[in-house]
Amino acid sequence: MMNAARNWLESLRPYARKHEHACSNPYLYQKNILKEVLSQNCETVFGVDHQFASISSYDEFKAAVPVRRYQDFGPWMKRVLAGEDNILTREKVIGFEQTSGSSGGRKVIPITESFRKEMTVGIAGWMHQWKHHCPEVFSGPAYWSISPPSLDSSMTPAGVKIGMEDDTAYFPAESAQHLAGMLVLPKQGDDFFAATAEALLECRDLASISVWSPTFFLQLDQAVRSVQQDFQTWQQQWPNLQVLSCWTDAQAGVWMKDVRRSLGDVRVESKGLLATEGVSSVPDVNLNQCVMAAGSHLVEFMNAEGDCVMCDGANVGEHYEIVLTTAAGLYRYRTMDLMCIDAINGQGLPSLTFLGRAGRCSDLVGEKLTENFVIECMQISGAHGILSAETRGYRFFTENQIGTDQLEKELCQNPYYAQAVKLGQLRPMEVKLMKKGFQLDMIERRALATGGRLGDVKIPSLLLAGEREGWFDL
Template sequence: MKFKSYVAKLFAQFVSNSEKNWMQHPIETQDKLFQELISVGKETEFGRDHQFSSIKTYEDFKRNVPIRDYEELKSYIEKVKEGKSNILWKGKPLYFAKTSGTTSGTKYIPITKESMPSHIKSARNALLNYISQTNSADFVSGKMIFLQGSPELEEINGINVGRLSGIVAHFVPKYLQKNRMPSWETNCMEDWEAKVDKVVEETLPENMTLISGIPPWLVMYFEKLIEKSGKKTIKEIFPNLQLMVTGGVNYNPYREKMIELIGEDLDVVQTYPASEGFIAYQDSLQKDDLLLLVNNGIFFEFIPTDEFFEENPTRISLKDVELDKDYVLILNTNAGLWGYNIGDTVRFTSLNPYRIIVSGRIKHYTSAFGEHVIAHEVEQAMQETLKIHPAQVSEFTVAPEVNPTTGLPYHEWFIEFAQQPVDMNAFRMELDQNLRKLNSYYDDLIVGSILQPLKISPIQKEGFNAYMKSQGKLGGQNKVPRLSNDRKIANVFLELGLVEK
């Protein structure tokens, strides 16, 4: 056994044992964390503005601290950007993670001395948990891709600024530096298409054992590798490839395409990282849900999605959540985010331990007719349909057509097929039936002849990449929303001529 692999197994067992305490006592862990956050927060400007000194319980906190999104917290963040101390958290943050928001423009998310280790430790523990499960650590001796945004940082009043993935690049352990791909110079490239081509060039001759990225990027990377090498599968190119680590979007809609490209159903660890904190990771290869990290510097709150836009929605902590119910995820963090609406919705699949799936975005849904269809439902409908009507789907998004030239309104599915179904109409009707089973409101609209069954508009190969490029968002950290409540994305597809005739 190679030395690195041996040491990794020992460390994985140690970490696995140490993690059991908080997993067995999640509510106590969250309660203790809540008190620690309040204790630090009361010394800040935000804490004084919201009477943290009088907060003893979670009920007190809810009365004092409203739910906010980035725009509503921006006045405090601007003070931090000006170089002021003790605004949202003690002192100044170490970094700002720079993200592109759909409604807020560029966001600057603080990362503090206390929160930075949480990002690093969680990514590490996701891999160590995999080693502990499988008793296999062979991948640590090969080459590993951690494709990131540029690690080059800017500075605002003494605070370093960059993409989260670029910031994290500065914390890759020394013992992994020699194994890490691509080169620093390639990671610094801003042109995404040129960057992927360079990654292909650098990795093609290497012994790649772990590859990490969001699924749409992995598909692009794998297709380019196959094209350049002349091989038929990724396993022919990288016979020792053992593991993929993904994040950002649900992996399941991409699974069949990945199996075809790779040549087998490779082990996959799904993660849920965000600039605001590392929220969850897949702790079992037998399950697709994610372990909620209740010990990771984040006190979680939840609001039922069907109440979110009400004046006084229900707002609960972890102990009161229920299975199979969609919640808007609210964060309170050791980076100084308080009552912060990250914009994601989650659904609990287990309460012992607490496991979740990301069911969508609170702003990304289709409800032009009152149906409130969410990402989890369209992804599940697609997954069930592909079991009956084999096809390969590279990417898809859904938009309402409220004013068709003829007939009733409908949902329009823009789908990029790697391989189209044999019978497109049968595929379409199966997809519609599956969505009706998952969303009773949608079913009522079909039954009541308010809507007609969905329609499919096939998108040309590489069409989604062309769309992202037209929006200036082609890159490893960006993805097309699964659903829209308007025709903005649909209209761009049509204007660019990306819909197949």
């Protein structure tokens, strides 16, 4: 094991213990997180507005604090960005990060030291599972997707730069310094992917890769191949490479065939649901599943009717949207991430699979196509692309014709869609062939337009009416 990796893991040990403790009794630990959040922030502007001091139970918390989307925090967030203290959190804001979603513009997330520690708890549990079950992951340097910020830097009204320098800034300082020592770090330059490819090719014993989106990996793969003309697979180039960690569920799943082809015989591990706003689930290497990050933030499960429960009230097989309360000052925040509970173990810890973004439903004439259904149709048909709602029907943007006929048949399994096509309310699905790599170009365009990071951009599998222009031009 590398010395830097050993030091990194040792610095994470206290956080890993918290993760293990939380997983052993998730409901009790979650209640304690709620109690801590309320007591720490009862004298903030938000806490006074919502009577935190008088709340003594989860039911009272639900009654006092409505579930909110990011834009609903506007009145408080404006004051935080203006440099005021004690607005959302008693703890001082130490920085801001930005992110972009599939359905909206830029979001600016305040970062506190306690929030960094919350994030570290779940990740530490994951890293220590690697240590116990596959220690060879730490036998060489790692590459993490320290993706570049937007070319257009921005500042808060108070003059604070928005955007962390790199992903190590998500961790407390004592852990971040050890992480930096085990990472492959590309030189800063105009061409990020070219610089990263060169840094990787100089590293002979690369042992692990951790990125957010598989599309980010494929962009990196293209850059490596342009530098190394005889490049075949990552496993051949780096025989010590043990694992690629990335999103694998929902829309990310359609990229897995390309990813595995480029990788060769290297294990792919689902990353779980980690986002700028918080961590909802982390990998459990022993179970080969992702489990609720019980020791990080307060996690609620909201059903289709808008009713929320804690983990003790969730049911196997049900679909829920994740609602987070974090030490960054997002209280009962709608993540818009839709999850299915696959299992609940004897300690009450749920295993989760990401299904897609909640609320994405196209309804031109009453057909009600959801993104989750569209993803399932693509997986069954083998079609690879993006379905876009246009004025008089749907258009499928793809690099080839593979599976497109079958995709239309699968869409017709929705009786309302089939009826609308039969009656002429909707024209049959059109296919638009695009240049190779068009979806990767979409990611770059979206990141630049919203000021987000490349690895943080998720391409929807279903674009709603009027959304296409925000992603790409014909």
